[in-house]
Amino acid sequence: MKGAAVVGSRRRPDDRIVASLAFGAAGLFFFNVVFGPLAVVLGLWALRRPAVTGRGRFFAGLGVVLGLADLVVLAVLVVASARGGGLLHVRAA
16 A cells, blocks of 8 residues: 555554644644644645545544634634733623
């Protein structure tokens, strides 16, 4: 089998898929300005490979979605910061 790493009877997942998922999940909590774009790029790069099928395509797509969610979280935090408070800031009437 050329180009596919085999572990036992299972194929080893593409490293880009694993990295995309890891960066996407970590970016929800830490360094979303860096991890979000990395997750999107790695996930799309993995999806472009013809060898990625089935569950691999699902997980690569999930990495892209998590990366986009990281960017949404970043946007919400930037807007909340620009408005002069945190997300749970309550103004006195």
